[in-house]
Amino acid sequence: MSSRISGPGLGSRSARRAAAVTPLLLAVLLSGCSSGGSGGTKASSAPSPRTESTATATAPASPDAAAYRRWGIDKPLAAPPAPPSAKLTDGLKPGAAPKVIRRVPTSDKVVFLTFDDGAEKDPEFVKMTKDLKLPFTMFLTDDIARAGTGYGYFEQLRGEGNRNSINNHTLSHPNLRTLSADAQRREICGQQDVLEKRYGGKPPLFRPPYGNYNDATLAAAGGCGVKALLLWEATMQINDMRYAQGDQLRPGDIVLAHFRGPSELKGTTMTKMVANMLRSIERQGFTVARLEDYV
Template structure:
């Protein structure tokens, strides 16, 4: 615009009174300057366009006060309590065989949501997780998570502060594999997640909950700090419990990234709302497993 300004100034000077021509010219120049500066720069970190890359970016977004109602809850989720000063894995000595964790010892009225595999990639679940500020942990299997939209989908959930943990490369029954093949499954996914996210995950979940001593040895050798199982499993409308017929403080809840085909027509968001309603009815809220383990 600077190279054409003299010619434009001359035209305005001939056609209009001096004062008005100066005002119009100033407005044109200002508009061009603002248009140039409003063009967004490409992401510097190589992240996909439109995908938030940090939990702080997500937290800064306004959350509608009635989000809980729009998603089908009868009341808001109670806030997660402050996490403990020390996590379980902080107290483990180097070289310790990773403990198997089904629940967390805590006096907090909390349970922990975990989602496995990565088959269903419902964009509505991303929206719901963001609006409800829902804390959970993802245990991803590489060949399942890579299908379709791939890890980019889970990057969006991770940007909300939810960690990605290890669930093997191909989801085998580890007890049927040799120690070396188990190591390949566990360490292989550790390496892939470390390459993508910059660190080896500290938590590992064996497919089907099946493991043996060779599994624990392989996991420990791959940098795993704890092997995570569960005390409750989410079905479609409600949960099944390993201890009695109810949740207990610190229980780990197993769910999956599943869609209408697996859920008999129910969406993943509806399944999760059913789970949250049951958790609330039993007097609990949810917290992030990674903050405790």
């Protein structure tokens, strides 16, 4: 087993393909993407700088106040602090089981945004993230991401210097705990291969659908080159967030969000939902940092 960074599961979400939308998907959205997983000790660390083909470090540029106002946000988020000199996966041996991370251990008032699946491909969200220079991490499911305009949409979201990395969320979004070890390996390694072919390197981060995993998942992910299995502590809702513990954010929280559109958001657009989330983060005295600088 790997070292695990924190506690119990949260929420649940159905996989959705890009064709038909059912009322069930909206109900699932309101309770988050996934459930499952478990926790434990902090990861060991060593000196940091490192370059991944899907996650190239870059210093965040500061957006101006006018850019935020264009998207209905009163003022820019505070600049994040300098990242730590060591990352949670430093010193991890090749092929070892990945670190399981639900919350990043830090005293900085930062949180980390993650977006899953890839169903909604709203061009306005590309404009928004470019304007705000917003750091976030993507976990894409192949059969969902390929639909419609395909992976080209997410390449637009990577930002300057590939600020926003594209990572593994399996080929077809199954509940991995229901699959054999071989089937899990096909789902995880298959998507690693897809992303390596497209971007030139295996992504180091993986999120299991619904947050469900077991020892076979960890073994398969480690063998496929995954360094960290990412869970979450808060979920993005239409108007605010839902928390695994308490009723507010804590330093180092990972926030689970999804690529969603009006048909699943009661008419709300993805950009409005993200603006609501950013206002909540700022109201609670936090800012957004780049997950890859810590993990």
